[in-house]
Amino acid sequence: MASVEYRNTRVAENREQIEKHVREILRLIGEDVDREGLLDTPARVTRMYEEIFSGYEANPQDVLGVTFDEQHEELVIIKDIIYYSQCEHHMAPFFGKVHVGYLPSGKVAGLSKFARLVDVVTRKLQVQERITSEIADILDEVLKPHGVMVVVEGEHMCMCSRGVKKYGSETITSAVRGSFRTDSTLRSEFLSLINR
Ligand SMILES: Nc1nc2c(ncn2[C@@H]2O[C@H](COP(=O)(O)OP(=O)(O)OP(=O)(O)O)[C@@H](O)[C@H]2O)c(=O)[nH]1
Ligand SMILES: [Zn+2]
Helix, strand or coil, rough: CCCCCCCCCCHHHCCCHHHHHHHHHHHHCCCCCCCHHCHHHHHHHHHHHHCHHHHHHHCCHHHCCEECCCCCCEEEEEEEEEEEEECCCCCCCEEEEEEEEEEEECEEHHHHHHHHHHHHHHHHHHHHHHHHHHHHHHHHHHHHCEEEEEEEEEHHHHHCCCCCCEEEECCCEEEEEHHHCCCHHHHHHHHHHHCC
């Protein structure tokens, strides 16, 4: 599989209904839905949903695509993979970076596939902890490596723009599988390389 750009086809199928409901929300918050600036907003929001909720239809295992045999059994790190997601509590954006490290056991995946995996796991309603463990579990399942470690950094708009309003606070989550669980030197090597 080369580059497949996923879209949420359910959103496309239900376009009219979604647009109608967005328009209704605008009306209910006190907006003039007929003013010029808002006329195309329901359609724009619907198109945006096709994109930001495109993760529902992808099979994350397939996204890793072609894996190949390679006898490199030392640490491989793909760091600073940017993601944008929506928190399932408020439907507010949260975003940041994913760092992945793994110890291959004879099978590696194309580097871009890690970024594609991050895209499909994050482009749906999520919580940061689940993003972290889903990525670790999928890599563990597909590549069957000696070990995997995933670190996710995130800034949550539901904590910045509303509620506690703590702009700039950062959430860091990690998940370890296989040898990363028991080998603290390996974890330290991974952390020092992603923080260098
Ligand atoms: N653990 C976790 N919590 C999250 C994530 N995204 C948002 N939240 C939290 O989900 C919680 C929802 O709490 P509720 O008390 O039901 O909602 P709320 O009244 O809007 O809470 P406040 O944000 O404290 O005003 C909040 O504490 C959010 O900060 C996430 O990715 N992981
Ligand atoms: Zn939230």
